Amino acid sequence: MKTKRILIIVIALFVIGVLIRLGLPAVMTGMGLHKEYEGQRYLLSQGKALIITTSHDRLGDGGDKTGVFGSEMTIPYYEFREGRMHVDVASIKGGELPIDPKSFIWFIKSEHDDRFLADPVFQGKVKNSLKIDDIDFTKYDIIFLAGGWGAAYDLGYSKVLGQKITEAYAAGKVIGGVCHGLLGLLLAQDENGHPLVKGRKITAVTDKQINELGISITPQHPERDLKAAGVEFESATAFRDMFANHVVIDGRIVSGQNQNAGAEVVNLMMKVAGGTRR
Amino acid sequence: MKNKAGANRLESILWVLSGGIGVIFLFLGLGFLILPEVFAIAFFAEPARAVGINSLRGDFGALFLGMSFFCLLGTLTSYRWLLLVPIVFLGFVITGRLISFAVDGLPMVMAGTLISELMFLTVLILYLIFYSLKSDSQSSSPVLKVLYSRQFLVIAGIVIVLVAGAFMSHRQIATRLWEKVASGRISRQNVFGELPDGLHVGLAGTGSPMPDAKRKGVCTFVKAGKHLFIVDSGPGSTLNLELMQIPLGDIDAVLLTHFHSDHIAAIGELMLKAWANGVRKNPLKIIGPEGVDTVVNGFNQAFSFDTKYRHAHHGDAVAPLEGAGGTPETIKVFNEDKGTVFFQTNDLKVTAFLVDHRPVEPAIGFRFDYKGRSVVISGDTLPCDSLRHQAEGVDLLLHEALQPEMLRVMNQAGAASGREVVANVSMDILTYHTFTEEAARIARDANVRHLVLFHIIPPTPAAVFQSAFVGNSKKYYKGPITFGVDGLLFSMPPNSTKILKKWFL
Numbered sequence: 001m002k003t004k005r006i007l008i009i010v011i012a013l014f015v016i017g018v019l020i021r022l023g024l025p026a027v028m029t030g031m032g033l034h035k036e037y038e039g040q041r042y043l044l045s046q047g048k049a050l051i052i053t054t055s056h057d058r059l060g061d062g063g064d065k066t067g068v069f070g071s072e073m074t075i076p077y078y079e080f081r082e083g084r085m086h087v088d089v090a091s092i093k094g095g096e097l098p099i100d101p102k103s104f105i106w107f108i109k110s111e112h113d114d115r116f117l118a119d120p121v122f123q124g125k126v127k128n129s130l131k132i133d134d135i136d137f138t139k140y141d142i143i144f145l146a147g148g149w150g151a152a153y154d155l156g157y158s159k160v161l162g163q164k165i166t167e168a169y170a171a172g173k174v175i176g177g178v179c180h181g182l183l184g185l186l187l188a189q190d191e192n193g194h195p196l197v198k199g200r201k202i203t204a205v206t207d208k209q210i211n212e213l214g215i216s217i218t219p220q221h222p223e224r225d226l227k228a229a230g231v232e233f234e235s236a237t238a239f240r241d242m243f244a245n246h247v248v249i250d251g252r253i254v255s256g257q258n259q260n261a262g263a264e265v266v267n268l269m270m271k272v273a274g275g276t277r278r
Numbered sequence: 279m280k281n282k283a284g285a286n287r288l289e290s291i292l293w294v295l296s297g298g299i300g301v302i303f304l305f306l307g308l309g310f311l312i313l314p315e316v317f318a319i320a321f322f323a324e325p326a327r328a329v330g331i332n333s334l335r336g337d338f339g340a341l342f343l344g345m346s347f348f349c350l351l352g353t354l355t356s357y358r359w360l361l362l363v364p365i366v367f368l369g370f371v372i373t374g375r376l377i378s379f380a381v382d383g384l385p386m387v388m389a390g391t392l393i394s395e396l397m398f399l400t401v402l403i404l405y406l407i408f409y410s411l412k413s414d415s416q417s418s419s420p421v422l423k424v425l426y427s428r429q430f431l432v433i434a435g436i437v438i439v440l441v442a443g444a445f446m447s448h449r450q451i452a453t454r455l456w457e458k459v460a461s462g463r464i465s466r467q468n469v470f471g472e473l474p475d476g477l478h479v480g481l482a483g484t485g486s487p488m489p490d491a492k493r494k495g496v497c498t499f500v501k502a503g504k505h506l507f508i509v510d511s512g513p514g515s516t517l518n519l520e521l522m523q524i525p526l527g528d529i530d531a532v533l534l535t536h537f538h539s540d541h542i543a544a545i546g547e548l549m550l551k552a553w554a555n556g557v558r559k560n561p562l563k564i565i566g567p568e569g570v571d572t573v574v575n576g577f578n579q580a581f582s583f584d585t586k587y588r589h590a591h592h593g594d595a596v597a598p599l600e601g602a603g604g605t606p607e608t609i610k611v612f613n614e615d616k617g618t619v620f621f622q623t624n625d626l627k628v629t630a631f632l633v634d635h636r637p638v639e640p641a642i643g644f645r646f647d648y649k650g651r652s653v654v655i656s657g658d659t660l661p662c663d664s665l666r667h668q669a670e671g672v673d674l675l676l677h678e679a680l681q682p683e684m685l686r687v688m689n690q691a692g693a694a695s696g697r698e699v700v701a702n703v704s705m706d707i708l709t710y711h712t713f714t715e716e717a718a719r720i721a722r723d724a725n726v727r728h729l730v731l732f733h734i735i736p737p738t739p740a741a742v743f744q745s746a747f748v749g750n751s752k753k754y755y756k757g758p759i760t761f762g763v764d765g766l767l768f769s770m771p772p773n774s775t776k777i778l779k780k781w782f783l
Binding site for chain 1: 723
């Protein structure tokens with residue numbers, strides 16, 4: 001009798017385990033995490049895109065490992081590639097760029113992350129990322145700023161990044177990003193020498209999401225700091241903001257609230273850059 | 279006692295072996311049913327025409343599944359005499375192979391298979407003999423008795439004599455048969471002429487520059503009423519046009535979308551065959567974008583010796599010099615959206631429009647309108663708005679298609695095995711072709727009635743890969759999608775919505 005009961009419990013646990021393993025990623029997607037982009041896609045044949053990430057790999061001093069949120073780099077990379085663009089990957093300091101290990105947890109990671117993990121070419125670009133100082137941003141049609149907690153430590157403080165984005169914007173290029181990546185716009189200027197973001201409609205990670213996830217240790221917070229810089233901040237909300245999704249186009253600046261907006265932001269950037277429907 | 283134990287052991291061994299043979303046949307049968315082309319390769323039996331897959335699944339599947347069924351039934355039940363069925367089949371299979379070795383004069387590559395079949399046959403016969411010895415005469419099956427009966431032996435003898443006679447008079451039969459076949463072929467030439475009025479679009483080549491055993495280079499014929507156009511002339515495609523009995527002498531014009539090798543390599547042969555087999559009195563008109571004169575003059579020059587030889591040999595009646603070669607005609611497309619109408623009668627309008635195949639410039643596509651029916655042929659292109667515009671509401675859209683996921687796997691395999699050219703080319707071509715799902719979205723946006731994918735990249739050696747190639751396309755486009763194969767013909771009767779799909783090769 002006893003052994004039978006144990007057997008039933010073991011089997012039940014096994015079934016529950018299988019259901020969770022198979023079902024949880026689908027539930028997360030259903031709630032809005034990395035929801036499949038079903039809108040119009042674009043291509044920019046012969047175009048070049050630059051993805052910029054953080055080089056900062058720790059939360060606080062000696063805290064948990066962090067970096068770029070995986071899918072905020074992988075989804076744009078593959079969407080640009082499918083849009084027939086050449087894609088380079090750069091970071092603030094160059095060299096191997098840090099990826100937030102939490103973004104690759106099995107029920108969080110996207111299918112594009114899986115693709116990255118099996119793609120030696122892309123992995124090579126991540127291991128040997130370009131240093132932004134060495135790049136002429138005006139050679140690119142599109143500049144994409146990826147987020148993740150690491151970006152809150154360096155993107156908004158890099159004068160080099162600010163200067164390079166200023167040059168790219170002046171040259172008529174399309175600038176955009178998601179999540180904490182948009183902090184990279186803070187030090188950039190428009191053609192008239194005014195702060196680029198002032199009076200602009202932009203979305204990024206909300207203060208609510210930061211509170212919900214309990215990670216307020218980072219020195220910058222997109223909603224707070226962009227608003228302080230004069231941004232007309234926009235966002236959507238959900239029962240947890242990490243499942244919300246919002247995208248804003250303001251002229252040549254395209255922003256997405258968080259990791260869920262990657263594909264849409266990238267396609268709209270290609271559209272703004274003169275891309276073709278595909 | 280000892281004898282009996284030995285007999286029992288022998289019986290169990292034979293039981294296991296026969297069961298194993300049944301399982302092998304089951305595996306082969308299911309294999310032919312599910313992955314016919316893959317299994318056909320092992321038997322050197324890939325069908326010469328794509329439709330042959332039907333016989334692979336049906337006939338080959340049935341042969342092995344049938345043998346398996348009776349082999350397992352005979353082994354697992356007490357009706358041991360059912361083993362006679364696979365024995366008879368194996369006997370005929372072996373006979374067929376031996377005859378082939380004797381008659382066909384080909385290398386004996388199937389000898390290994392023959393040996394395993396002989397082994398299978400031996401096991402099954404041993405088992406059956408063992409069984410009939412063991413069981414006494416009353417319980418022995420009536421079926422086995424029939425085998426030993428006089429009538430059966432007489433009938434079997436007659437059959438053997440007939441077959442032997444047929445092989446002895448092989449040559450006479452072959453000669454007779456050839457008369458039928460030859461006259462049949464010549465007189466079949468009217469099949470194309472007998473097509474009813476309407477817009478007919480035939481696929482004579484659906485491949486790409488990558489070698490594909492099933493597909494010739496890109497070539498499509500369009501018959502609209504009395505007019506006949508050939509769009510593109512990829513390598514090997516002239517042969518397909520001839521096999522499809524297309525009257526090459528009646529071609530109004532050959533239309534070229536651009537000058538990549540897989541679209542022009544067969545022009546020389548097409549001009550020659552249209553002239554020397556079709557008895558043309560004037561050169562073949564070859565219409566294409568800027569640069570077509572260089573291409574056509576080059577082919578004319580390359581084939582100039584052959585032209586002289588044919589004329590010297592066959593004379594004016596077959597090969598009049600004034601009809602040799604081709605004359606180029608350039609289409610200039612200025613308006614990106616509207617395209618250029620370069621051929622128009624009361625019923626038929628042919629339009630050329632620009633597509634995006636950069637760095638190949640200009641590259642064009644074609645639209646045919648005939649009595650309320652229409653087809654757009656994409657040429658090679660990225661998804662582009664001019665094509666979307668031209669394809670608005672057409673009956674048939676022939677769109678080039680590339681499957682990036684399948685290509686990516688090839689790229690990684692190429693990189694892993696150090697074949698850098700494979701790795702590089704498979705990445706480069708992504709940038710100027712249309713993905714399968716993009717073609718489906720274009721068909722959806724343009725409200726196309728039927729989408730045909732052609733210029734298939736990468737080559738898909740078996741039908742089983744079609745579903746992988748089509749991918750999620752059906753999610754985007756709800757209409758019918760045909761995966762292009764050489765030999766398909768689409769017929770559209772005038773002023774109707776019907777699209778009839780036929781086999782024409």
